[in-house]
Amino acid sequence: MHPFFSTLHLTKGDAAALYLQLAKQLTAAITEGILLPATQLPGSRYLAQLLSVHRKTVIRAYDDLLAQGWLESKTGSGTFVAGHLPVIKPEKLGKKIQNTGDPLLIAGFHFEQADHLARKFIKEQTSYHLDDGFPDARLAPLHDLSRAYRTQLIMGNTYHRLGYDDPQGSAWLREQLAAHFSETRGMKVTEDNILITRGTVMGLYLASTALIRPGDNVVAAAPGWTSANNNFLQAGANLLQIAVDEYGINTDELEKICKKKNVRMVYVTSHHHYPSSVSLRVERRIQLLQLSSKYGFIIFEDDYDYDFHYLNKPLSPLASADEAGTVLYCGSFTKTISPAFRVGYLVGSANVIAQLARLRRIVDRQGDTMLDNAMAELLQNGIIQRHLRKSLRVYRQRRDTFCNLLKSELNSYLNFVLPEGGLAVWTTFEPAIDLVKLAKEARKKDLSFSDGKIHRSPFYQLNSTRLGFASSNLDELAQSVDILKRLLTNH
Numbered sequence: 001m002h003p004f005f006s007t008l009h010l011t012k013g014d015a016a017a018l019y020l021q022l023a024k025q026l027t028a029a030i031t032e033g034i035l036l037p038a039t040q041l042p043g044s045r046y047l048a049q050l051l052s053v054h055r056k057t058v059i060r061a062y063d064d065l066l067a068q069g070w071l072e073s074k075t076g077s078g079t080f081v082a083g084h085l086p087v088i089k090p091e092k093l094g095k096k097i098q099n100t101g102d103p104l105l106i107a108g109f110h111f112e113q114a115d116h117l118a119r120k121f122i123k124e125q126t127s128y129h130l131d132d133g134f135p136d137a138r139l140a141p142l143h144d145l146s147r148a149y150r151t152q153l154i155m156g157n158t159y160h161r162l163g164y165d166d167p168q169g170s171a172w173l174r175e176q177l178a179a180h181f182s183e184t185r186g187m188k189v190t191e192d193n194i195l196i197t198r199g200t201v202m203g204l205y206l207a208s209t210a211l212i213r214p215g216d217n218v219v220a221a222a223p224g225w226t227s228a229n230n231n232f233l234q235a236g237a238n239l240l241q242i243a244v245d246e247y248g249i250n251t252d253e254l255e256k257i258c259k260k261k262n263v264r265m266v267y268v269t270s271h272h273h274y275p276s277s278v279s280l281r282v283e284r285r286i287q288l289l290q291l292s293s294k295y296g297f298i299i300f301e302d303d304y305d306y307d308f309h310y311l312n313k314p315l316s317p318l319a320s321a322d323e324a325g326t327v328l329y330c331g332s333f334t335k336t337i338s339p340a341f342r343v344g345y346l347v348g349s350a351n352v353i354a355q356l357a358r359l360r361r362i363v364d365r366q367g368d369t370m371l372d373n374a375m376a377e378l379l380q381n382g383i384i385q386r387h388l389r390k391s392l393r394v395y396r397q398r399r400d401t402f403c404n405l406l407k408s409e410l411n412s413y414l415n416f417v418l419p420e421g422g423l424a425v426w427t428t429f430e431p432a433i434d435l436v437k438l439a440k441e442a443r444k445k446d447l448s449f450s451d452g453k454i455h456r457s458p459f460y461q462l463n464s465t466r467l468g469f470a471s472s473n474l475d476e477l478a479q480s481v482d483i484l485k486r487l488l489t490n491h
């Protein structure tokens with residue numbers, strides 16, 4: 001008998017069944033060149049006695065390896081390592097550098113790790129949060145949504161309802177969105193102009209992958225949204241940034257760039273720029289559309305929280321005045337309901353939407369048809385619209401209360417401009433305040449907020465961060481400000 005078999009060891013009570021442990025050890029010995037092709041294995045009865053297990057355990061391990069082609073059985077002779085396997089010579093120690101890392105942690109092959117993708121996900125567990133501008137899911141029409149979702153699961157033809165659907169998204173939802181955009185945003189589009197996505201990030205990825213080639217120039221604002229910038233960098237674009245002022249992205253600076261370089265795409269949040277929440281002024285909107293028509297660049301309009309505008313009626317999107325077909329309009333229901341419900345939309349010329357749908361098909365075959373249709377039902381029945389009106393009133397009250405607290409309790413430590421819309425306040429702290437340290441200390445006191453590092457760039461170095469108010473009720477906002485005040489007083 002080959003000496004290897006005396007080294008076998010099975011652990012009773014292990015998560016893996018005994019026969020699987022045996023099979024794994026045998027295949028490892030074959031792949032490492034310890035057991036060569038045509039090596040005879042011990043009989044099942046003998047090996048069972050050696051390992052102190054039932055004979056059926058050995059037989060099952062042998063049968064599995066026979067079925068997989070690792071072993072072969074010869075009538076009257078016994079069981080052998082398959083003769084057709086290649087001969088593997090064990091490497092001598094020191095002959096080459098061995099990968100001694102855990103293969104579950106470190107791959108045995110090289111791959112490029114892009115710096116722009118190195119963003120750690122942090123799930124905050126604190127009781128209080130002044131977040132990036134999230135909605136309050138406690139206000140969401142979850143009962144209506146669950147009822148509509150259940151209806152989609154049990155009603156209608158099962159084969160069609162639960163089968164594959166159009167990669168462009170639920171036709172019903174696209175029809176309802178077209179009507180909703182016409183009524184609320186002045187956009188005259190049809191279902192063919194709409195692609196359903198799993199959120200704005202997917203829309204950005206599809207547009208960047210399909211429409212941007214390596215070396216293309218893409219212009220974005222600074223400070224801006226890191227996820228958007230990362231999509232452009234991932235596509236190989238040359239990212240050019242323009243500073244944002246109190247009126248939005250500077251279109252005069254954009255024109256200077258266009259005169260010197262070919263610009264492929266301009267990313268803009270015309271309504272509540274992220275992170276500062278300022279809106280693009282009307283003359284700049286006009287100029288941006290004119291520049292797009294003149295120089296032939298794509299405008300990617302990210303309208304992530306159009307519905308939450310407090311001072312007057314929301315400004316119409318650039319897409320509503322697009323006569324040249326150069327605007328891609330993107331948004332989602334993330335701020336309407338909750339980030340957990342991944343339903344978004346990308347709107348553009350029909351031929352572009354069709355092309356992006358083809359790309360989406362190889363990335364994510366389709367979305368959640370049940371959820372898409374449930375959202376369509378809520379739109380058709382006016383439930384989403386009523387929820388938005390209610391949320392707007394609540395969030396405006398929270399904005400006013402929060403800003404009053406910041407002014408009365410923390411005025412000597414920070415400054416801000418009352419946001420016309422959005423779900424967060426762009427706040428600049430005094431230069432002497434270490435935001436990174438403050439954020440760490442706040443977490444120890446059960447309060448989380450961004451330390452602002454993600455917003456800094458060579459174009460923007462102010463000591464600023466976003467403090468979201470919408471996801472907290474009035475009591476929670478007061479507690480959050482009180483924690484900040486105590487920390488800053490002792491700073």
